[in-house]
Amino acid sequence: MNQPQNQESGGEESGAGKEPLYAGALRRIRRVMGILGIAAPIIVGLALGWRMAMGVALGCGIAYVNFRWLVRGVERMTERMTGGGETTSGSGIVSRFLMRYVLMGVAAYVILNVSPMSLYGLLAGLFLPVAAIAWEAAYELYAALRRDI
Numbered sequence: 001m002n003q004p005q006n007q008e009s010g011g012e013e014s015g016a017g018k019e020p021l022y023a024g025a026l027r028r029i030r031r032v033m034g035i036l037g038i039a040a041p042i043i044v045g046l047a048l049g050w051r052m053a054m055g056v057a058l059g060c061g062i063a064y065v066n067f068r069w070l071v072r073g074v075e076r077m078t079e080r081m082t083g084g085g086e087t088t089s090g091s092g093i094v095s096r097f098l099m100r101y102v103l104m105g106v107a108a109y110v111i112l113n114v115s116p117m118s119l120y121g122l123l124a125g126l127f128l129p130v131a132a133i134a135w136e137a138a139y140e141l142y143a144a145l146r147r148d149i
Contacts, residue, residue: 025136026071032132033064040128044121055111055118059125062107066100067129073097 037060045053073096104126111118 022140025140028139029129029132029136030067032135033060033067033128036131037061037064037125037128040125044124048121049117051115051118052121055115055121055123056125057121058107058111058118059122060128061125062104062122063126063128066104069096069100 037057040060041053041057044056108119108122111122
């Protein structure tokens with residue numbers, strides 16, 4: 001009888017060992033987004049000019065704000081579904097969700113009228129969360145392979 005309990009506790013320990021890695025994922029994604037959000041416009045500015053760099057900077061800014069709002073919206077929706085914590089109205093959650101798309105549309109419209117070339121930079125900057133999540137996936141793969149070795 002002791003043997004199955006030891007195996008179960010061993011499984012819990014290995015699962016608990018992985019938890020700190022996953023628990024820090026959101027923090028690392030935000031940090032990488034900040035670093036890339038600063039570095040990308042500088043690199044693009046040196047390589048392709050200031051107009052493209054401004055588009056990338058604006059796209060990165062919108063993407064970062066969008067990501068923060070999305071995380072907050074998911075947290076509030078989860079709280080609302082589980083009934084724990086502070087409840088937020090459903091219309092408030094939906095209006096914030098739609099506001100992200102309005103913000104991106106207005107920025108794209110303004111940039112298109114000011115400098116069409118900057119629109120490419122804006123679209124590239126909107127991929128900031130994708131790059132940060134890919135970085136996090138590579139980091140977690142490295143950490144998982146390193147533990148097995």
